[in-house]
Amino acid sequence: MSFSRREFMQVLAVASAGGMALDHKDVLAAKPGAGNRLYDLPKFGNVSFLHFTDCHAQLMPIYFREPNVNLGVSAAYGRPPPIVREGLLTHFNIRPGTPEAHAFTYLNFEKASKTYGKVGGFAHLATLVKMLKASRPHAMLLDGGDTWQGSATALWTNGQDMVDACKLLGVNAMCPHWEFTLGEKRVQEIVEKDFGGKLDFLAQNVKTNDFGDQVFKPYVIKEMNGVPVAVIGQAFPYTPIANPSYMVPNWTFGIQDDNMQKMVDEVRSKGAQAVVVISHNGMDVDIKMASRVTGIDAILGGHTHDGMPAPLVVKNAKGQTLVTNAGSNSKFLGVLDFDVRGGKVQDFRYKLLPVFANLLPADAEMQAYIDKMRAPYKAKLDEKLAVSEGLLYRRGKFNGSWDQLIVDALMEVKGADMAFSPGFRWGTTILPGQAITRELMMDQVAITYPTSTLTEMTGDTIKTIMEDVCDNLFNPDPYYQQGGDMVRVGGMAYTCDPKAAAGKRINNMMLNGKPVEASKTYKVAGWAPVAEGAKGEPIWDVMEAYFKNHKTISPRKINTPKLVGMEGNPGIAL
Numbered sequence: 001m002s003f004s005r006r007e008f009m010q011v012l013a014v015a016s017a018g019g020m021a022l023d024h025k026d027v028l029a030a031k032p033g034a035g036n037r038l039y040d041l042p043k044f045g046n047v048s049f050l051h052f053t054d055c056h057a058q059l060m061p062i063y064f065r066e067p068n069v070n071l072g073v074s075a076a077y078g079r080p081p082p083i084v085r086e087g088l089l090t091h092f093n094i095r096p097g098t099p100e101a102h103a104f105t106y107l108n109f110e111k112a113s114k115t116y117g118k119v120g121g122f123a124h125l126a127t128l129v130k131m132l133k134a135s136r137p138h139a140m141l142l143d144g145g146d147t148w149q150g151s152a153t154a155l156w157t158n159g160q161d162m163v164d165a166c167k168l169l170g171v172n173a174m175c176p177h178w179e180f181t182l183g184e185k186r187v188q189e190i191v192e193k194d195f196g197g198k199l200d201f202l203a204q205n206v207k208t209n210d211f212g213d214q215v216f217k218p219y220v221i222k223e224m225n226g227v228p229v230a231v232i233g234q235a236f237p238y239t240p241i242a243n244p245s246y247m248v249p250n251w252t253f254g255i256q257d258d259n260m261q262k263m264v265d266e267v268r269s270k271g272a273q274a275v276v277v278i279s280h281n282g283m284d285v286d287i288k289m290a291s292r293v294t295g296i297d298a299i300l301g302g303h304t305h306d307g308m309p310a311p312l313v314v315k316n317a318k319g320q321t322l323v324t325n326a327g328s329n330s331k332f333l334g335v336l337d338f339d340v341r342g343g344k345v346q347d348f349r350y351k352l353l354p355v356f357a358n359l360l361p362a363d364a365e366m367q368a369y370i371d372k373m374r375a376p377y378k379a380k381l382d383e384k385l386a387v388s389e390g391l392l393y394r395r396g397k398f399n400g401s402w403d404q405l406i407v408d409a410l411m412e413v414k415g416a417d418m419a420f421s422p423g424f425r426w427g428t429t430i431l432p433g434q435a436i437t438r439e440l441m442m443d444q445v446a447i448t449y450p451t452s453t454l455t456e457m458t459g460d461t462i463k464t465i466m467e468d469v470c471d472n473l474f475n476p477d478p479y480y481q482q483g484g485d486m487v488r489v490g491g492m493a494y495t496c497d498p499k500a501a502a503g504k505r506i507n508n509m510m511l512n513g514k515p516v517e518a519s520k521t522y523k524v525a526g527w528a529p530v531a532e533g534a535k536g537e538p539i540w541d542v543m544e545a546y547f548k549n550h551k552t553i554s555p556r557k558i559n560t561p562k563l564v565g566m567e568g569n570p571g572i573a574l
Helices: 005-017 034-039 085-091 099-104 109-116 122-135 152-156 160-169 178-182 184-194 257-269 283-292 364-382 401-414 438-445 459-474 539-549
Strands: 047-052 140-143 219-224 227-234 274-279 298-301 312-316 319-325 332-341 344-354 384-388 418-421 435-437 452-458 488-490 492-496 506-511 521-527
Touching: 034 344, 047 122, 047 227, 047 274, 047 298, 085 099, 099 109, 099 344, 122 160, 122 332, 122 364, 140 227, 140 274, 152 160, 152 364, 152 438, 160 184, 160 364, 178 184, 219 257, 227 257, 257 274, 257 283, 274 332, 283 298, 283 312, 283 319, 298 332, 319 332, 319 344, 364 438, 384 539, 401 418, 401 438, 401 452, 401 488, 401 521, 401 539, 435 438, 438 539, 452 459, 452 539, 459 492, 459 506, 459 521, 488 492
Parallel strands: 047 140, 227 274, 274 298, 298 319, 418 521
Antiparallel strands: 047 332, 219 227, 312 319, 332 344, 384 435, 418 488, 452 521, 492 506
16 A cells, blocks of 8 residues: 555545544544644654554554653643643643644543544554655654553564564664563564564663673664764663563673763764664653764654654754653654754654544554454453453553453452552553453553562561652653553552652552551562562453453543642643
């Protein structure tokens, strides 16, 4: 399927005017002409990059609710991305009630979801990529990582479904994070056998433990319209901390500003007139790196799953760097156009385009691939486990209704006093009345270390864990933050003061109306342990056991902490 720009706009016009809903017959059509207005992006300049990130193996269109709590403190206070609801719309000059307002905020989520339908899906993303490449044939398509993990089929195929999909999509280069949870051997196998000569796997900050050798290519230099451009890769720097270190025993990570500066200087010395970094640092870390490392024209970021409608311009000692973040779940495609003249970037245009499956026709070739790949698993994926009466979502700084359901299940099935669930940001959304299929359940739990646990912990240990995670979120120095959200807590109430000093943010821990005692022992359920050797059934078995006893899932009362000192924070709406 190949489009000229004119042909593509004709398809969009017919689709939106006719109320095309593709496979979603229950979805209302968006306003006629919405596709034309949203995706008609005039070409600018002579160097272009297309960027998606954190798709978490979502090949099919999904629902995805943006957070109502995305707190920023210290330097991040009042600075995007931690701004929610109307404040975000005002900051980026987005009109309420538009497709963009739905894409970038949680406002009127249920109603807007029924109006605009599902988002993402690689077949619809492929159509948008082809349309943009029709006017920008030189453009490089960059993948920001967290691509091979997040769905049942990705787990069951050991990432192969996504590897083949990205090759078909035409990805030119990527940087990694959750990819490493497939283990060193599998990552190397994909890079050498599947990607060899076709797709560059870039990570300047991954080196061997023994001699500090580069494990993967640090960068690639390509020519666009006669202009040499460089793309440098930055893998998630805290992989062995946030994920099991035994999966990458021979490699070191870290931020490595000095080496990044060395790489930038090296590509500049080789003639690169434009330098971009595809990063999995997270937005705040990218902002700090942009202030310290000079010579980078743009950082196309991921990890924190924040859809940034416009880049942040960061000043440094020798100029400035654009910092972006392109959301998650194949929901967005970033378009960065540079005007490069006289050996440097003179001007730019940037647009983060939402991928509405209801407004973009499915690319026939990609859809055929997806259908064929999913066919052996379809019956298992489609099996109905329960029905949700309320909205189930994950995103949120402290909790979400899906995570609440998980901790509720852990406490009941494991017989625990309380439960912890990791503050993962990946996971799709279920609308009220929608069936919870095995596929939609697996969207929340599909990882390679799924063990559920039941551990005896003292109150003092529980507080230590909570404080450690909280410091990861709210340390004033972004280089001590590792992304993700607060550990989700079931059964226990507590108070959180994000602006307090380390070790003093968590207080008033209560269980069943009684204070959690420092020396008393409690049964705590959890899952996804990063230590090797944990024993227990996989989390999806826990969830299926729970659904056997609860075929109808009532709306969740979400356990969130009482927040101190957050009045007026633009990153919260409760």
